[in-house]
Amino acid sequence: MPKGTLETLLLAMYIMCLTYTAYKNMHIKTICFMDAKNYGWELNETIDYNWKKLLHNKTQEIVRLNGIYKRLLLNAGVKMFEAEGKIVGPHEVELTQLDGTKLRYSAKHILIATGGRAQCPAIPGQELGITSDEALSLEELPKRAVILGGGYIAVEFASIWRGMGASVDLFFRKALPLRGFDDEMRAVVARNLEGRGIKLHPGTNLSELIKTEDGIRVITDHGNELMADVVLFATGRIPNTKRLNLEAVGVALDDTGAVKVDEFSCTNIPSIWAVGDVTNRINLTPVALMEGTCFSKTVFGGQATKPDYSYIPCAVFWYSLSLSLLRAVGFECLFVIPPLSVVGLSEQQAIEQADGDILVFTSTFNPMKNTISGRQEKTIMKLVVDAETDKVLGASMCGPDAPEIMQGIAVALKCGATKAQFDSTPYWKSGTCNDPSR
């Protein structure tokens, strides 16, 4: 077994949201075509769609980006191994390469960044279902999709598949999807999903899947049955720690199997660190990047740096790339399933966490973009404000362009903006703003 020594062992970061973004962008185009008619575009009644071509181009794009990242790392002097790693000592990692050969490397620091993986419910016929990993590489677009889960991955896949013409049934445990988001916003999202033809099944679980000639028979815990081509389990993700041999070296894990770390991302073993989903803090790409940056500043920059988790904007249904593409080709009809975006505290969190009273300001209106397309989807915006200091504690929006708008508002909130400052800032009259006639 060959051995080597490195300054740091990084186990292991890769791109995750990439495939997903490609799919989201593509279903948005379908919806834009539909709205375009009311903006005077002459389109044929049927728009042909080539799923295989998308699949091929998506794979090509991932290969291209992987190549770019590999070159960036190589040029920065990083030595890369395509292998599965496990930790065998406080300063040592064992790699199993693709051909089965093993390597051992020792290093001053080890960084664990192995992410998370989807978990499936233990029901009969579970093997007939898929997770988001497989959903991104389906050979055919499903005609009938059943999705179990109420989180953002479930809701986004429901929107993507429905947007491309599939019939979609979404099952979740709570009364509304998107647990953890502002309740008022969740209700708006549920209405919008139903408005787009997605069948919602709140308070309902799946109890069995049965393979038949006509597809998968899905049986719910209410005793109902329906048929599906694809059943997607989007029932949460768990940290990827199982095969890392962490117990053997004494790295502490929490109840969910996540690596326990301090504020600087260091584990209980001083030479072993962990960032990203494997620590199950806030499982988002920019957060993993922030934690990685703080780790490198702390360990190599001589500047102990803690990640700052305040005011992290978060969006459900991201579509910025497609919007710019569509604008570039002249589609200003733009209307997609309205995204939800939030930053800071929701109303419920503010009630629980704020010291004094809070004030809640909500505005619901029909955006200008909807007037000609005729779409009946309201935009809702909400600010949660500390009554005593006037400081804005949280902002939420469900409507066109919400993710981009919230990204800017996140900066204001981080700077401590007050409601009075929001009110005194003139606004730009855009397609997202209020149509006063409705």
Ligand SMILES: Cc1cc2nc3c(=O)[nH]c(=O)nc-3n(C[C@H](O)[C@H](O)[C@H](O)COP(=O)(O)OP(=O)(O)OC[C@H]3O[C@@H](n4cnc5c(N)ncnc54)[C@H](O)[C@@H]3O)c2cc1C
């Ligand atoms: C369907 C889906 C949609 C998402 N959409 C968004 C979004 O819109 N915005 C957003 O911010 N976040 C999104 N996320 C979350 C985001 O992908 C994660 O938060 C982010 O990828 C975490 O980065 P990470 O580096 O911790 O882990 P990952 O990106 O998961 O990377 C971990 C890597 O480690 C590798 N690995 C695992 N074990 C080993 C081992 N033993 N040896 C070597 N390598 C190993 C894995 O193969 C993987 O390549 C989405 C996630 C999913 C599943």
